[in-house]
Amino acid sequence: MGKSNFKFDNDILALRARIDEIDGQILSLLDQRQTQVEKVVKLKKIHNIPVYHPAREEDLISKLRVQANKTNLDPDFMEDLYRLILRQSRVKQIDQMGGKGVRPDTRVLIIGGEGQMGQFFASLFRKSGYDVRILGKKDWKKAKQLCENIDLALICVPIEKTCDIIEQIAPFLGPKTILADLTSIKAKPLKKMLEAHPGAVTGLHPLFGPSSGSLDKQIVVVTAGRDSDQCQWLVEQMTLWGAVIVPCSAEEHDEIMEIVQTLRHFATFSFGQFLYEKHVRLERTLEFSSPIYRLEFGMVGRLFAQDASLYSEIIFATKQRRQLLKDYIASLNNHLEMLEANDKDLFIEKFDTIAQWFGPFSEQAMRESTFLINKLIERF
């Protein structure tokens, strides 16, 4: 037994040494790859070409899949691996492109520039060569001075303060200044901006938190206000930073956000509340959690790692939003009778109706979440 283990240990150590050697070569090639990518960036920077080039990426992936098929490698695995390499490459490129401004030297004033989102955008604008000024809570005495000759006034304050701040800042703005906001509701602030400022106006809603660290493939909703042509450079700048622009009306935006933000967050909040009421032992529960449950609990935990006031703003922003949540609770109450009566057949009937209504989306959701579950298994 001892002898055979000794032989086994030696054999396996030799194989591992060979694997380590191969890994070292892979690492060196990845480093060389990055050097080449940096050269591409330099060229793109000179010619003002965006980083994300979907056609080139898909072409590269297709080629690799064909090559993988000629070896023992699984093409799906090669695709996953290169999606990761390409994303890293994009992030690096965006980082380096940061210096590239669509309109460098333009003067940008960020109102609420001391908040997390304000800081995030201030840093992006600065990296791209813009002249950035900050107007924080304590700077209102010198507001007039800060507004002198600015080309863009960008409002990054909590939802509830947005309309008041618009009224306060508008009188200091010149007629050629663009007034824009980043609030997560759009109809009211847009209306207020159009009333308060006679110049160019645009509403933006970046659909991500400042914690994401990059604009790569993040969605920014643009709701046009006045003189959209004059605001075009701002949209182009966001694209150059890696964002995906979704244009729509302020009303449609708000309607969709009621579902995407208000309802979703409230449902997650009330789930957390119930776990707390029942004193569920989270840690022990996680030991029993397959990736899918882990992911679902993670979404709940994630909410409570963030700022309560941000969520209170999103949930309580309008009377409509509160009504939607009351409707949601009413809808849950409709299930009580089914539970009382232990009516499985009714459950299946309801389930199948909803499944049919979801249609092809369920299949897509299944595919996407299975992909993520595999990622979770890979990582933890």
Next chain:
Amino acid sequence: MGKSNFKFDNDILALRARIDEIDGQILSLLDQRQTQVEKVVKLKKIHNIPVYHPAREEDLISKLRVQANKTNLDPDFMEDLYRLILRQSRVKQIDQMGGKGVRPDTRVLIIGGEGQMGQFFASLFRKSGYDVRILGKKDWKKAKQLCENIDLALICVPIEKTCDIIEQIAPFLGPKTILADLTSIKAKPLKKMLEAHPGAVTGLHPLFGPSSGSLDKQIVVVTAGRDSDQCQWLVEQMTLWGAVIVPCSAEEHDEIMEIVQTLRHFATFSFGQFLYEKHVRLERTLEFSSPIYRLEFGMVGRLFAQDASLYSEIIFATKQRRQLLKDYIASLNNHLEMLEANDKDLFIEKFDTIAQWFGPFSEQAMRESTFLINKLIERF
């Protein structure tokens, strides 16, 4: 303009050709790596060593992080990349180890072997050299014959049928046969198995669906019944297939599953019901969805891509479970007043209490879900 574009095109094509060349070399090295890994598998197979070797993996990752730091590569990126490579390597190894049985030639009867989960385990057992028989719905006439000389009777039928099937099969089993089940509730079936069969008994709950395709790092709960020593080979076989074993009492299992399965699925179901009632335009909504919302909606869609009766079984399995859901609805009703009164302060107070109770779990959830969100950005 034309000339400079021509120069740019040529330069970028040359760089891309060099990148393609590097990618070809990386692919070839990955292929070589896999060949070495296959040699490791052969050795492990001879010596009956499990595939998953956490210490070796962590050591390898640490080394690569150190090496990455000496280049321009981001160590986090290298770690992500190698987690993917190591998982692929594990899956391949498990595939190849499949031929390795802890007790090949042992006779296994799978009752309900025509269902998805039954088929999944039948295929695993067969690959590992077991003698596998199936008892489907139509085979009860020859049940006695199928049970002759079997070493393991594994029950894979819907929850509601489990106890009846145990009663029906037990009289055909010899005293040395192990009786086991895969049901997602454990107390009742375990009690029934102990009553009906005088030999070895064990309860298993694999925490995943048959769609996952592999046992790699999947959790299997083991609730001991009688003569655990005699059942040990079965647990070892699951480990060799890649599973992580969590032992616990049937009662604790059921209590935890009330939260992990029943509550979670019901919450998701009622969210889907409300989206349907409000005729939410899913596709348009997705265009506005940042990765986190996309992920959350994906979890809802995923539920409805699956089998209604499976979920009805999980939700309606016991009176306690139905009571828990009624408590959940009651807890939601408690928020109505807060919404009516537009009481943000109360919301923040509740939120902070829950956040404190969640404690370090929120931070962990934030980290894990941020990782997944980045994966989602990478992929779609």
